[in-house]
Amino acid sequence: MPVPFDDRGLAYGDGLFETVLVRDGRPSLWDYHLARLRRGCAALGIDAPDEAVLATLPAAAESGLSVLKVIVTRGSGGRGYQAPADPEPRLRWQLSAFEPRRERWQHGVAVRHCRLRLAEQPALAGIKHLNRLENVLARREWTSPDIAEGLLTSIGGHLIEATSMNVFWRRNGRWQTPCLERCGVAGTLRAALLERLGIDEVEFEPTALETVEGLCLGNSVQGLWPVTALESPSGEPLERWRISDDLRFFQQQAHALLGYPAGI
Template structure:
């Protein structure tokens, strides 16, 4: 397959001026497609980028599936033009896409994972909060804090010490039998699985200081591609163990989330 060539003056390449989506395809059909479209449109509207037409977006996943599960990555940039940071008068967005075979990490569903608290703190920018824009340097720096394969994810807090997200997943916790996820009105990415779980009333938004993590009944990281990973061990950025949680024989939250993604109960 011929790879698309991005011009040197593309604003997504130069400035991170655009948005992207990472979509699970099951038998060639996009999972949670309406949620991905809604977030992409929110992101484009927030940045003032014309939204690609529905026909063009649908064309990115239509065709013969190579494997039962694939991941579709969509990128929408503002295109080329404008002088420096100045916006082009008539932007011509550029839509890029790629499909790749995918196999979920089912062992992490079943055995749980270890996560670490990242040293990096997220800055507040409400104008960009929630959308999946192309400038993900904070997440890149946070992910660079560890190399051990034993660490599955890193948890990120903001400058005030409030839990926000993981480097590439959303965070969920249980307290007094209820499931919560951080509010994302100042920073962070609102995942599509997160949106679906909130809409169904399974999850509520709340704030949580990272200092309170050891007091939680359960903790999970999840996204719409990998599914739900139960957290069994939390370590500090120094590698010191901070908290452990038992792995439940039946994880009702995971079952509910995986039902939305079409993953069988494990």
Template sequence: MTASILVDGVAASTVTVLDRGLAFGDGIFRTLEVRAGRALNWDRHFRRLAHDCQALDIPVPDEAVLRSEIARVAPREAVVKITVTRGTSGRGYSKPTETVARRIVAAFDPPEYPAELARDGIRVRRCDLVLSEQPRLAGVKTLNRLENVLARSEWFDASIREGLLCDREGRLVEATMSNVFLVVAGALVTPLLTRCGVAGAQRDRVRDLAAAGGITCDVRDVAFAELEEADEVFLANSLIGLWPVVALGEKKWPVGSLTRRFQSEIAADDAKA
């Protein structure tokens, strides 16, 4: 894997050990795809990044600066990760009197996901790990992703591509690296993320496309058992696009028409100049 990295606009591959992102996870990040030098779904990514910074009371980076730095590290095809931390401080949890945020813009080789994952669908499992609840951080993509790391380490079966995560009440929240959608009687359902979980830019796009196409998208608590009654299930994030879910244990789903519709609409949206 190769990477091109800017730290506060300067080519670098290290940060100080006193950075609060390293010491406390005091920061946020967003990951996006660049194709032919163009950041896909950028407006939604930046809105999410700004929202997350504001949730942590970290200054929002200038959008034009980020766009310029993305262009520098990713002139062609790449995956770009934008990290914003509260910057440097001494030992202790107290925030510095004046925050000088640090931004890290890094480009990596695009992942090579087999085409059949999007075409034929994937198998998933239910993770044993239970997500903790913190409403103040719900939806925010903080640097504290240890729950996802531990959940993803629960299985090594290459035929299982994702793990579904629930809260302590058994409500479906998300997958380890993606958001979850159910199709029920021609409408979309996606879990409410007011207690825990991460709200992705691709999730926002699916909801926007549904609204534009006159398709209801119900954002609410989803009992895990509701998966049994769903007509279709798919996962969404900015690198996989949409993956149909076709199997969870013995339960099977078809790759349905609404899943195909949103795959097509996302591809068309990404292809716009």
């Protein structure tokens, strides 16, 4: 069903989305996706969709792996930026066949720092709202297929995330991930790992990556990619890491949550 021209999600990014890995009609990390969607709706003041309706969507997938994308907007109406007094939220969804990048699980990836800096807006921190122009601009910074992702730093100087994945590293024997109280997307795989493993949420300057024992990226669709090489925004080599047994164990914990193979 087409989206009307006056839809506020189209006009202003006034809405939220979720991307869910679906295996044989069963969604992965579903409770975490619903919880983040509820948080996002509360933050934007949008009525959350009926969870009974949402629960029917993954079952429409064919056998094998799919990705369900759910978009919720405030709907139409209002005057300019002023929201309508009685909005009628709009729900749209799509299922697409999916195949993960298995070679990246096994061999790891190269990443680079991005020049773009993320704005800090605590009112939007953590939620997956539709206005992702910062990520779009950052992703335009490289075209080489040898670079899998770009690391994003906030305007305040803290490492936050990759353009479409969360960041994890091992330092002094502890797994850590960026604190996302000012900006960034709190991924559902990240949430599940925080709940199950002893991961510290910290403020971390990107230059401190030279002190870490291992680095990886993860999200609830692609799983977990080890990082083997880090470059500057201009492509100069900065750091290299081997894929340690500790990182493989961490990867296995992440993949168990998604139904991906434990042995790589």
